Amino acid sequence: MSSYLFIPGNNPxxxxxxxxxxxxxxxxxxxxxVSVNDKDSARDLLFExxxxxxxxxxxxxxxxxxVDGKDEISRxxxxxIRGYMIPKASVxxxxxVRKYTDKELLPIIxxxxxxxxxxxxxxxxxxxxxxxGGEDLTANMDIVRTESDVELKYARHKLVMVCAYLDxxxxxxxxxxxxxxxxxxxxxxxxxxxxxxxxxxxxPNQVPIINDVFRPSDSEIEFAQKIIKASELNDTGVFSVxxxxxxxxxxxxxxxxxxxxxxxxxx
Amino acid sequence: MELSQAGTIESNDCLVMISPSEKLVxxxxxxxxxxxxxxxxxxxxxxxxxxxxxxxxxxxxxxxYDYTVRARVITALRRAKNE
Numbered sequence: 001m002s003s004y005l006f007i008p009g010n011n012p013x014x015x016x017x018x019x020x021x022x023x024x025x026x027x028x029x030x031x032x033x034v035s036v037n038d039k040d041s042a043r044d045l046l047f048e049x050x051x052x053x054x055x056x057x058x059x060x061x062x063x064x065x066x067v068d069g070k071d072e073i074s075r076x077x078x079x080x081i082r083g084y085m086i087p088k089a090s091v092x093x094x095x096x097v098r099k100y101t102d103k104e105l106l107p108i109i110x111x112x113x114x115x116x117x118x119x120x121x122x123x124x125x126x127x128x129x130x131x132x133g134g135e136d137l138t139a140n141m142d143i144v145r146t147e148s149d150v151e152l153k154y155a156r157h158k159l160v161m162v163c164a165y166l167d168x169x170x171x172x173x174x175x176x177x178x179x180x181x182x183x184x185x186x187x188x189x190x191x192x193x194x195x196x197x198x199x200x201x202x203x204p205n206q207v208p209i210i211n212d213v214f215r216p217s218d219s220e221i222e223f224a225q226k227i228i229k230a231s232e233l234n235d236t237g238v239f240s241v242x243x244x245x246x247x248x249x250x251x252x253x254x255x256x257x258x259x260x261x262x263x264x265x266x267x
Numbered sequence: 268m269e270l271s272q273a274g275t276i277e278s279n280d281c282l283v284m285i286s287p288s289e290k291l292v293x294x295x296x297x298x299x300x301x302x303x304x305x306x307x308x309x310x311x312x313x314x315x316x317x318x319x320x321x322x323x324x325x326x327x328x329x330x331x332y333d334y335t336v337r338a339r340v341i342t343a344l345r346r347a348k349n350e
Contacts, residue, residue: 011277011280012331016335044273044338044341045334045338047338048334048337049335051334
């Protein structure tokens with residue numbers, strides 16, 4: 001799976017259905033999806049739910065680490081969760097977070113400072129991926145989000161490159177029009193094409209669309225199998241399969257496709 | 268103790284209202300009262316016993332699981348006590 005699904009922390013109906021959504025990560029959101037007056041309510045609800053939960057791949061998006069975030073980590077750290085999504089990530093924020101938990105971390109890159117320092121942010125121990133927070137980033141820069149996401153081009157490509165270098169998940173910003181399935185498919189395809197490893201979602205209906213886009217197609221798998229088979233029979237550096245030149249980078253890509261296909265098969 | 272409430276009347280949730288009272292009063296309105304009324308009341312009693320609190324609790328239930336009822340009572344009590 002290649003989708004991370006946000007679930008509002010104060011919504012019992014969605015929380016208890018979380019196990020049916022085929023997401024790589026479930027992110028119970030205590031931050032933006034919960035109104036200021038209901039933060040206490042959401043924390044209590046999530047606490048009572050997680051006490052007996054065996055749900056795998058759970059992350060909690062905490063609030064500002066310098067305000068409520070550290071208390072939230074103290075409260076939830078004993079539970080069976082993978083880790084935390086960290087809003088407004090920066091080097092200072094990550095240094096603070098590291099004092100309170102050894103669990104996995106998913107920093108959100110949503111400020112100009114974070115875009116400029118994302119390599120340093122991603123290098124903190126236990127960071128397993130970074131999410132581009134497109135809405136906050138453009139709001140911080142006082143620019144308007146467009147359907148083409150042209151305004152996020154630099155940040156998205158930089159995120160892909162930094163995450164590839166660090167071998168962690170690059171997670172694209174959510175597609176916010178939950179009724180536009182064609183738009184989501186197009187946006188997720190672009191995420192995959194530029195090298196994102198996953199896309200976040202804000203509605204359960206978005207999850208299968210994202211998974212379908214990121215899952216290697218039958219023809220990709222078939223061609224990758226042909227390449228691997230041919231590479232085992234050829235000891236020359238370069239050979240051809242179906243008229244296409246194959247050398248080491250192509251073989252590596254074929255192996256990655258088969259690895260990804262196996263992951264989807266088993267998850 | 269002040270008047271307080273927590274939760275909603277959306278599906279799978281419940282609205283819990285707390286008010287001061289010298290004796291324990293638990294009122295439950297539920298779409299599944301016949302089947303789960305006693306269980307909901309037991310969850311409320313458990314939380315009140317744990318917190319050694321006597322008050323009036325009204326629960327308007329829309330099919331909430333136990334963990335939700337428990338969480339909403341805990342939140343409403345904390346708000347009632349201004350903690």
